[in-house]
Amino acid sequence: MTMSTRIAAAASAITMIAAIPASAEVLFWSTQARPAEEAQAMRQEVLGGFEPGVDYQPNEDGPWLTRLQAEDQAGSGSIGVLGALHGNFSAIDPDKLVDLGDMGITASSETFNSLAKLGTDTAQYVPWMQASYIMAASRQALDYLPEGADIDALTYDQLIEWSANVHEATGEPKFGFPAGPKGLKHRFFEGYLYPSYTDGVVRTFASPEAVTAWEKFSELWEHTNPASTNFSFMQEQLLSGDAWIVFDHTSRLAQAFNERPDDFVAFPAPAGPAGRGFMPVLAGMAIPETAPDKDEARALVEYMMTPEAQIATLRATSFFPVIDVELPDDLPPAVKAAGDAVAKMSAAEDANPGLLPSGLGDRGGDFDRVFNDTFERIILAGQPIEAVLQDQKTALQRVMEETGAPCWAPDAPSEGACPVE
Amino acid sequence: MNARLLPYLLILPVTLFLCVFFLYPFILVAQQAFSNGGEASLQNFRDVIGYWKFPISLRNTFLLAIIVVPIQLALSLLMATMVSKMKKGRDLVLYVWTIPLGISDLAAGIIWLAIFEQSGFLNSMLAGVGAVDAPVNFLSYQNTFIVFLAIMLAEIWRATAIMLVIIVAGIGLIPKEYYEAAEVFGASPWKRFVKITLPLLRPSLQTALILRVVLAFEVFAVVAALGGTLFPVLMGEIYSYQFDLQNGGNAAALALIVLGISLAFTLIILRALRVPKGATI
Amino acid sequence: MTAVTDTRKAGRWLYVASVGLLCAWVIIPLYFLLINTLSSPETVNSFPKPFIPEFDLGSLQFFAGFQGMLVALKNSVVVAVLTMIISISIGAPAGYALSRFDFRGKEVFRLLILLTRAFPLPLLALPLAVLFIRTGLDDTAVGLALVHTTLAIPFAVLITFSLFSGIPIELEEAAWTLGCTRFTAFTKVVLPLILPGIAASAIFAFVISWNEVFAAAVLTIENRTLPAFLLQTLAESPMHLKFAGGFILVVPALIFIFAVRKYLFAMWGIANR
Numbered sequence: 001m002t003m004s005t006r007i008a009a010a011a012s013a014i015t016m017i018a019a020i021p022a023s024a025e026v027l028f029w030s031t032q033a034r035p036a037e038e039a040q041a042m043r044q045e046v047l048g049g050f051e052p053g054v055d056y057q058p059n060e061d062g063p064w065l066t067r068l069q070a071e072d073q074a075g076s077g078s079i080g081v082l083g084a085l086h087g088n089f090s091a092i093d094p095d096k097l098v099d100l101g102d103m104g105i106t107a108s109s110e111t112f113n114s115l116a117k118l119g120t121d122t123a124q125y126v127p128w129m130q131a132s133y134i135m136a137a138s139r140q141a142l143d144y145l146p147e148g149a150d151i152d153a154l155t156y157d158q159l160i161e162w163s164a165n166v167h168e169a170t171g172e173p174k175f176g177f178p179a180g181p182k183g184l185k186h187r188f189f190e191g192y193l194y195p196s197y198t199d200g201v202v203r204t205f206a207s208p209e210a211v212t213a214w215e216k217f218s219e220l221w222e223h224t225n226p227a228s229t230n231f232s233f234m235q236e237q238l239l240s241g242d243a244w245i246v247f248d249h250t251s252r253l254a255q256a257f258n259e260r261p262d263d264f265v266a267f268p269a270p271a272g273p274a275g276r277g278f279m280p281v282l283a284g285m286a287i288p289e290t291a292p293d294k295d296e297a298r299a300l301v302e303y304m305m306t307p308e309a310q311i312a313t314l315r316a317t318s319f320f321p322v323i324d325v326e327l328p329d330d331l332p333p334a335v336k337a338a339g340d341a342v343a344k345m346s347a348a349e350d351a352n353p354g355l356l357p358s359g360l361g362d363r364g365g366d367f368d369r370v371f372n373d374t375f376e377r378i379i380l381a382g383q384p385i386e387a388v389l390q391d392q393k394t395a396l397q398r399v400m401e402e403t404g405a406p407c408w409a410p411d412a413p414s415e416g417a418c419p420v421e
Numbered sequence: 422m423n424a425r426l427l428p429y430l431l432i433l434p435v436t437l438f439l440c441v442f443f444l445y446p447f448i449l450v451a452q453q454a455f456s457n458g459g460e461a462s463l464q465n466f467r468d469v470i471g472y473w474k475f476p477i478s479l480r481n482t483f484l485l486a487i488i489v490v491p492i493q494l495a496l497s498l499l500m501a502t503m504v505s506k507m508k509k510g511r512d513l514v515l516y517v518w519t520i521p522l523g524i525s526d527l528a529a530g531i532i533w534l535a536i537f538e539q540s541g542f543l544n545s546m547l548a549g550v551g552a553v554d555a556p557v558n559f560l561s562y563q564n565t566f567i568v569f570l571a572i573m574l575a576e577i578w579r580a581t582a583i584m585l586v587i588i589v590a591g592i593g594l595i596p597k598e599y600y601e602a603a604e605v606f607g608a609s610p611w612k613r614f615v616k617i618t619l620p621l622l623r624p625s626l627q628t629a630l631i632l633r634v635v636l637a638f639e640v641f642a643v644v645a646a647l648g649g650t651l652f653p654v655l656m657g658e659i660y661s662y663q664f665d666l667q668n669g670g671n672a673a674a675l676a677l678i679v680l681g682i683s684l685a686f687t688l689i690i691l692r693a694l695r696v697p698k699g700a701t702i
Numbered sequence: 703m704t705a706v707t708d709t710r711k712a713g714r715w716l717y718v719a720s721v722g723l724l725c726a727w728v729i730i731p732l733y734f735l736l737i738n739t740l741s742s743p744e745t746v747n748s749f750p751k752p753f754i755p756e757f758d759l760g761s762l763q764f765f766a767g768f769q770g771m772l773v774a775l776k777n778s779v780v781v782a783v784l785t786m787i788i789s790i791s792i793g794a795p796a797g798y799a800l801s802r803f804d805f806r807g808k809e810v811f812r813l814l815i816l817l818t819r820a821f822p823l824p825l826l827a828l829p830l831a832v833l834f835i836r837t838g839l840d841d842t843a844v845g846l847a848l849v850h851t852t853l854a855i856p857f858a859v860l861i862t863f864s865l866f867s868g869i870p871i872e873l874e875e876a877a878w879t880l881g882c883t884r885f886t887a888f889t890k891v892v893l894p895l896i897l898p899g900i901a902a903s904a905i906f907a908f909v910i911s912w913n914e915v916f917a918a919a920v921l922t923i924e925n926r927t928l929p930a931f932l933l934q935t936l937a938e939s940p941m942h943l944k945f946a947g948g949f950i951l952v953v954p955a956l957i958f959i960f961a962v963r964k965y966l967f968a969m970w971g972i973a974n975r
Contacts, residue, residue, distance in 0.1 A: 423900070424803075425805075426932065427799070427803065427884075428802075428803035428805040428808075429799075429805065431795040431796055431798060431799035431817075432795070432796045432799050432800075433794065434791075434792040434796075435792045435793060435795075435855060436811065436814070437814070438848075438851070438852075438855070439814060439815070439818060439852065439855065442830070442848055442849065442851070442852045443817070443826070443852050444814075444820045445829070445833070446826040446828075446829035446830050446833070447817070447821060447826060449829045450821075450825050450828075450829065478960055486816040492749075501725060503717065503720070503721055503724075506717075507708060507721075512963060512964075514721060514725060515963065516959065516960060516963045517725045517728055517729060518724065518725070518728055518904075519959055519963070520729075520732065520956060520959065521728060522955075522959060523909050523912070523913075523952060523955030523956050523958070523959050524732075524913075524955070525912075525913030525915075525929065525951065527936070527937065527948075528726040528735075528913075528948040528951055528952055529917070531735075531936075531937075531944055531948050532731050532734065532948065533731065534881070535734055535735070535738060536731060536734060540747075540749035540750075540751070542734050542751050543752070544749070544750070545749065545750035545751040545753070546753075548750050548759055549750060549753075553838065554906075578727070578731060582918055583906075586902045587861055587864065587902065588907065589899070590865060590898045590899045590902045591864060591865065591868055592742065592786075593897075593898055594865060594868035594869060594895065595868070596788050613791055617898075620953075621868070623811065623858050624863070624864035624865075624867035624868055625864045625865070625969070626862040627943075628726060628861060628863065628864040629864075630859065631800065631816065632819070632856065632857065632860060635816060635819045635820050635856075636819070638820070638948070639822065656822065659822055659825070660822075660824065663824065663825060664824075666713065669825075671826075672825060673825060676821055676822055676825055677711065677819075679822075680820045680821050683816070683819075683820035684817075684820065686812065687813075687816055687820075699974075
């Protein structure tokens with residue numbers, strides 16, 4: 001008997017605790033700044049200054065999207081502001097986002113502003129912050145740089161030679177590549193390898209130049225840590241020493257530089273025959289049609305675009321401002337290192353900047369899968385390059401035809417869907 | 422009370438509950454699997470089965486289940502018998518053995534990756550005793566067998582406790598007189614185990630096996646942590662359809678296939694370990 | 703005679719050794735987790751790894767200062783306890799029915815129970831979330847507990863079923879002849895016997911709810927549970943925080959199992975009837 005009364009008492013206590021009144025904070029539902037420290041910094045350093053208060057909740061893409069879809073289908077919701085990558089937004093029907101063109105807030109880059117329209121006439125999201133992918137290396141690796149190679153102007157051949165030198169000297173393959181399940185390997189192929197070798201991504205997918213690109217990558221792979229298929233955040237392997245030379249997203253390298261700034265160097269991505277291909281990362285903020293208080297949500301977006309908030313965001317997440325702001329001198333080491341590397345990359349004579357895939361709608365994942373599958377089949381399964389490219393080509397073609405997405409840089413512009421040649 | 426109605430009364434709450442919180446959403450999702458652009462179609466199933474990774478992930482999932490589950494069954498039976506003979510410290514030992522129950526598969530993945538990664542604990546140990554000069558790369562694509570072995574160990578570590586608890590609770594119900602009588606007749610421990618424990622434990626064995634097998638087909642987080650891209654399993658593919666590709670139809674179709682496999686195995690176990698009503702002893 | 707005692711001794715020794723080995727097998731990985739939790743970030747990334755913790759509390763302190771940790775912890779406990787109560791109170795009767803009666807639709811019912819475990823929850827989360835938002839269950843501890851109960855139900859029903867099946871029906875029949883009603887026979891004879899089984903399914907219910915991330919992330923906003931709050935961002939956090947966060951999640955579950963182990967195993971001798 002005592003047992004059951006105890007349970008009853010516990011149950012009633014629980015229902016009392018459970019009935020906490022909801023607060024009037026704006027719910028900031030984000031896919032960015034997920035790592036514990038970044039989320040904490042977002043809450044305290046960036047959003048602390050917004051008066052009505054913000055409930056900042058970072059989520060993985062799965063729950064993020066599921067919740068958003070549920071609120072849309074239910075016709076009411078609690079999310080005030082959405083924070084996500086361009087790719088996340090392009091998968092959402094623009095009708096479900098509040099038009100933000102009338103806010104008059106824009107990024108300093110016209111390219112970003114037009115991406116933010118998601119194919120409509122007006123901004124569907126406000127560009128929030130940007131980043132890119134760069135290379136980083138342990139200082140110990142610098143001793144093995146090939147003769148005459150300039151670390152700020154490497155070519156893919158030099159990178160392969162460098163990695164081979166390190167491999168030979170240490171007896172271990174020390175190039176690190178984020179090929180794990182959460183790694184951003186597809187971005188390397190879409191924005192770096194392909195543009196550098198073929199001056200395109202879609203049109204040139206199965207070209208002879210693409211075959212060369214994959215051959216080169218296979219060479220590099222021989223000097224790549226074979227555990228790379230488990231790597232998703234290269235800062236971990238830089239810090240542990242499992243990899244000495246790596247490629248990754250700037251914010252996925254940040255921890256290495258912040259923890260041991262003197263041990264690592266950041267530098268631009270290498271160049272191929274068609275230039276130094278690279279690609280930006282763009283995150284934005286949007287307001288769903290179901291937002292409970294749209295004015296408050298707009299106020300939060302405005303607040304996030306102030307120079308102070310943009311700089312605080314930079315410190316918190318290593319994502320750079322999208323508006324023109326004077327950067328202070330006392331930035332964290334990771335931000336300095338990444339900023340320099342990106343600046344050198346953009347200013348390089350052979351720079352071949354690419355754009356984010358656009359117009360793919362909710363097929364962005366299928367597009368990425370084409371590249372990931374190609375990698376897995378050629379590199380991991382050792383299938384012949386040409387056959388794989390011919391085979392994957394049909395999958396890519398299907399995505400392009402079904403979405404009708406026109407070409408984006410560095411592919412030459414197209415009328416209608418971007419053709420796979 | 423009417424004895425014919427009683428069982429229905431007893432299962433009514435669960436049934437109602439599951440209708441609202443499981444069947445309703447399940448039917449909505451299952452509908453998606455059988456439709457394509459609003460029309461009834463099997464296209465989703467064709468897509469999913471035709472994808473080049475499907476046979477690989479199917480094979481991996483099966484392989485893991487077929488190897489891991491029997492080992493876990495044997496291990497948990499062994500542990501349960503050991504504990505039943507114990508006089509001192511039984512509580513403590515059992516508690517220790519059930520600890521992995523409380524550990525989520527995500528956390529288990531983190532722990533086991535810390536052991537097997539190149540600069541991990543296993544290499545530290547091997548280097549410490551001088552067994553290796555340089556850290557060995559266990560989780561590499563050149564050596565998928567070791568990757569599989571690592572996943573296997575982690576799964577055995579993580580999920581044996583589920584079976585153990587069920588079996589321990591079941592063994593506790595077997596009357597001691599049987600064992601005492603058997604001992605009087607001079608039956609060896611092995612004989613007692615085969616002739617008394619196993620037959621009387623059938624209901625618990627059945628439950629333990631069914632739950633474990635069903636869960637084995639849903640294995641994901643530990644595999645993803647250790648196997649990375651090298652060891653695709655069905656569950657990972659479902660998530661990738663649902664969230665990376667945002668293709669709910671394909672995800673639902675694959676989930677239904679997994680469900681079918683689980684049910685098939687369940688039926689096999691049910692037949693093999695039939696439990697008579699009210700187990701007359 | 704001495705030969706016999708020698709084999710006895712050897713057997714005894716083998717027995718103790720294997721018990722010890724199995725305990726070590728479970729504990730050592732957890733010990734590694736502890737080492738990394740109590741290490742500075744530099745040590746977590748070093749090689750070779752130390753085998754004795756250096757008692758650096760930095761990582762734990764970080765979480766101690768994490769906004770909303772305590773609230774999330776409390777929410778998790780609330781949801782887990784509710785899940786436990788609901789799943790046992792509706793699951794145990796069904797387990798009893800399955801073990802004691804032959805009724806039409808029994809097989810279908812059993813398969814329905816198993817279906818719930820064989821279909822991935824993340825796919826069901828969308829329709830459930832829509833339902834919850836419409837009915838106001840969204841973002842409540844009860845709502846999330848209901849979803850977690852769906853996950854725990856198969857354990858509750860099947861475990862209680864197997865235990866009831868292990869109790870001879872003659873025992874109950876004897877009680878009836880001694881003047882008990884079906885109900886009192888149940889509470890006086892059967893219930894005490896299967897208390898360990900109830901404890902077992904309670905453990906499952908608690909632990910399932912405790913570790914569930916996806917539904918918790920989708921269905922709670924203000925009332926986040928600890929795993930939704932921590933675990934899902936953990937995988938992307940720096941190594942030392944990964945371990946510390948994992949450790950923080952593991953500890954309450956261990957305490958819970960420790961607390962109910964008494965019920966699970968104290969009834970051991972009950973079969974000596």
